[in-house]
Amino acid sequence: MIKADMNRKMEIARKKVWDAIHAHGGTTLLSTGISGDDARMAKAAIEAGARMLEPNHPAVALARGYKGVTNMHAAEQIRHEIPLQEMAKVTSGVRQVAGNDIYITVGIPGGFTEVMPTILSDEDFKLMSLAGADGLHVHKTDLKDLEEVVERAHKYGLLIDAYIGRSSDLHPFGIPADTPEEVAKVAKLMENMGVDFIGLMTGMSYEGTKAGEIPVIIQERIQALVESVKVPTLAEGGINIVNQKAFRNTGINILVVGTAIDDMAELAVREAVKNFIP
């Protein structure tokens, strides 16, 4: 009895994303890290123009000092222990401050490639939808597992942004595709499966790359992605102030940025504190 309602909910959410892409000249920002999960910083990001936010469970693990983790590598190991209820609370709070025009996609335990069995039930998708999420930020590494997530998410009106990685990735964050041809093929499979936004993990080694540029191999992979699908595309990983223009020039629709924002917030706090200590 809610199929049409949820289709309508998803259409409204899709429009938020396309509107953000068009408003920002073809490439918008998905603002994450502290700007995704702390309502004070989410407000600052929106005031600066951000129209898409992403709270996620590893960042919340860092925010809460969960088990004393202080870096993303350590947070990735224990992120599945963050209760889904906590992510629902974060989402609800950010939504209340952000208002309804901002697109919010959420990383939740079970939505990434977790190290322990972390199963999402129908109730879990419903919870996140009711908490105010427009979509889920998904980092599955298997097409079948991803398909299950997409089906259940759509049932409760949640869109999906999912990613493509490489089989050799140390931290697996996407469906593996090792050549540009495979990227194009996997992207089409994801689009046909109903994935709403398709991203590419771009945080590989930048060794030997000039500041402000991106490696040729990443350029080729991004090109393969943007040319193969009609849905909005994302790039996540390694995007900073210096190379953002090079990313923008590839035609990718959404830049996922967390670390570069967190680093500036941390630097600001450090500089502020130093003023009050001799």
Add this chain to the structure above:
Amino acid sequence: MIKADMNRKMEIARKKVWDAIHAHGGTTLLSTGISGDDARMAKAAIEAGARMLEPNHPAVALARGYKGVTNMHAAEQIRHEIPLQEMAKVTSGVRQVAGNDIYITVGIPGGFTEVMPTILSDEDFKLMSLAGADGLHVHKTDLKDLEEVVERAHKYGLLIDAYIGRSSDLHPFGIPADTPEEVAKVAKLMENMGVDFIGLMTGMSYEGTKAGEIPVIIQERIQALVESVKVPTLAEGGINIVNQKAFRNTGINILVVGTAIDDMAELAVREAVKNFIP
């Protein structure tokens, strides 16, 4: 059976504060706002030299977007609704990231002058002590109410920093004392009662005051405080990068700073986000 244990716990905590004061030339920083409650920013503050942190319930209301509040004035109205368990979780997380050498004092519902009956039981003090708090940051406006808090806190090894305000304060954050003579008198009463650190609310109007200076009336009130007690003293409210030196010159031992740090973090996030949006 824990009286001596708790006395020992409190001695260790007192030493942390005196060590911080001495390490910073007589005036140290109590870092609050986002640097008190977000483990990522607490880590940054400590790396910059902060040795005292203060998570508090109105700031957590803002961090969580609780009921959509986006400014401290609105947060003060609903802060008593933040569950004590949430403050215990925040404290525990910040403690795990900060390590044991950092002094942590916590603002909790019932510890301030709340608009609804918010009663702290023995179990509540025990909870905060076990969560890793060294002390409680208390803003009661009545000496009898404050005395109850001090007694129960000490029972569970928690020190108390409490404050002096004015009877005309719009937001009451301290025991009222309208003249420097009254400040000295109230401070002595608080010291005799067992308050471990005595603060003065200094966030009154700075109208007509030159940048970098503090109003004569505040200088006189601070002087009355620092000359009347032996315990460490604090100033809270209106302290910023420009006037911190003037505050330092008064001989106050601890500067409580939140807004000035939050403002810089928010500015940094805004500036960061702008880099990724055309």
